Amino acid sequence: MYNIKTFNAIAPVGLADFTHNYQINNEHTQPDGYIIRSVDLHHHQWPTSLKAIARAGAGFNNIPLASATNNGIAVFTTPGSNANAVKELVIGMLIAASRNLFTATTYAANNSGADISLRTENDKTQFNGSELINKHLAVIGVGHVGSLVANAALSLGMQVIGYDPFLSADAAWQISTDVKRADSLATALENADYVTVHVPKNEHTLNLIDADALTHLKDNTILLNFARAGIVDNSAILTALNAKQLKLYLTDFGEEALLNRDDVIITPHLGGSTLEAEVNGARQAAHTLMTFLETGNVINSVNLPNMQVPFNSDYRLTIIHENIPNMVGQITTYLAQHNINIEGMANNARGAVAYTIIDINKTLLLPKDKILATLMAIPAIYRVRLLDNPK
Known part of the structure; x- marks a missing residue:
């Protein structure tokens, strides 16, 4: 259990x-x-x-x-x-931003009186928006979410360009061939009317959209971040908004400095909700x-590291350990010394961490606890498990 x-x-x-x-x-x-x-x-x-x-x-x-x-x-x-939930929210925000729905609905909610219809007809021109068709959208990161956003934007008639230096082969299959591919962040940004960010947060993407990146945007661009806080440098965003280089910033990640601005729309982390x-x-x-x-x-x-190995033997050892020389050698030497036959083995690493799967036969001359304790005593091993085949 x-x-x-x-x-x-x-x-x-x-x-x-x-x-x-x-x-x-x-x-x-x-x-x-x-x-x-x-x-x-x-x-x-x-x-x-x-x-x-x-x-x-x-x-x-x-x-x-x-x-x-x-x-x-x-x-x-x-x-x-x-991914689909985030995609739908981003597409909804693109439409709302292009049609000035946020300011328009606020105006309508705060107007009352007998002459409301007449005033609305007179005032509504201030909320004139634009259509998304033929507008340029830059999608930064075209993985699970970005590829869905790119394809959906194409169906709305937008001109879409994608940039993703870490694009996997699997993700590439999900993207329409009509999405243009940029070879640099600057190229993706330079003609964009709208920019949406969909990269994971890591050491490579922290403050990816910073002051330098924003210099490649034309005036009145609309930027959306529904990926992660920290990917967009908010201080640079405020500078660009104040300079009217950015028309609007829409984000799922609030921060004190972004509050109470007409040119910032914040949702309360609704992406996957x-x-x-x-x-x-x-x-x-x-x-x-x-x-x-x-x-x-x-x-x-x-x-x-991701590893999928068919489990056909009676027992399986799984070992999480440091990615250093002779780790597998120490493990297999111990098994051989105790006449434990290896029927299959796989090893892979992810940076400084390695993972080893060893399938062994039903001849176990030592108690399981002793096998686990002895292997755990090898320096640089984090965890050893001995699994019975669940078949």
């Missing part, structure tokens, strides 16, 4: 996908896995039993990856689970945890 602990509101429909081998128990002191959303774990004390964390969403800045890895905890996200996205995230998180806990296979991890 595996014990799962949840944080935040996790959709019950998704949790129902767990099989009878799993128990959702938020009072359990030694859980095997967490499913979380936005809870901040940076000062969290890890239970020794915890083997995996699945974040129902694409971001993971609320999880201290180094600490989790050092404690042998695999960390997963659910990329794409809320739909019933459907919450269910998708919970379901994907549940299946990711079950796969890892039962087979050791790694899908959509952010601290371990």
Whole structure:
């Protein structure tokens, strides 16, 4: 029986996908896995039993990856689970911004009286907007969300250019061939009427849209950030807004300096806040945890290399360790010395962290606890698990 602990509101429909081998128990002191959303774990004390964390969403800045890895905890996200929700919000904001709906609805809500119809007819020209058709949209980051936004904008008649230096082959298949591809951020920005950002937050994308990037925009560009706080430099944004270089900034991430401005529209982190996205995230998180806990296979991890190895043997060793020389050699030497036959092996690395899967036969001459304890005693190993084939 595996014990799962949840944080935040996790959709019950998704949790129902767990099989009878799993128990959702938020009072359990030694859980095997967490499913979380936005809870901040940076000062969290890890239970020794915890083997995996699945974040129902694409971001993971609320999880201290180094600490989790050092404690042998695999960390997963659910990329794409809320992609459609974010896409629909971005398209809605593009339309609302182009038609000045925010100021227009505020005006209408604050007008009353017998002559309201006459005044509305006289005043409505101040809210004249423009149509999106044939306007230029720059999509910065064309992964799960960006590709959907790009394709949807094309269907509205926009001219779309995408920029993504980290575009994977899988993501490339999702993008219409009608989306032009820029070879630099500057090229993507220079003719844009609208810019929308959809990159993950990491050391490469922090303040990606900064003062230098904004110099490539033409006047009166509209910028949207529904990806992550920190990707856009808000101080540079304020300077560009004050200079009328930017016409409007729409973001899902509020900050004190952005408040009370007519040229800034802030939504309260609504990107993935739909019933459907919450269910998708919970379901994907549940299946990711079950796969890892039962087979050791790694899908959509952010601290371990992705590995999917068929589990055909009776037992499987999974080992999280440092990516340094002779680690695999030490492990296999120990197994050979104790006549433990290796039927299959896979090893891969993600930066400084490596993951090894070793399938062994049913001849175990040593107690399982002794095998685990001896392997854990090898320096630079974070966690060892010995799994029975769930077949």
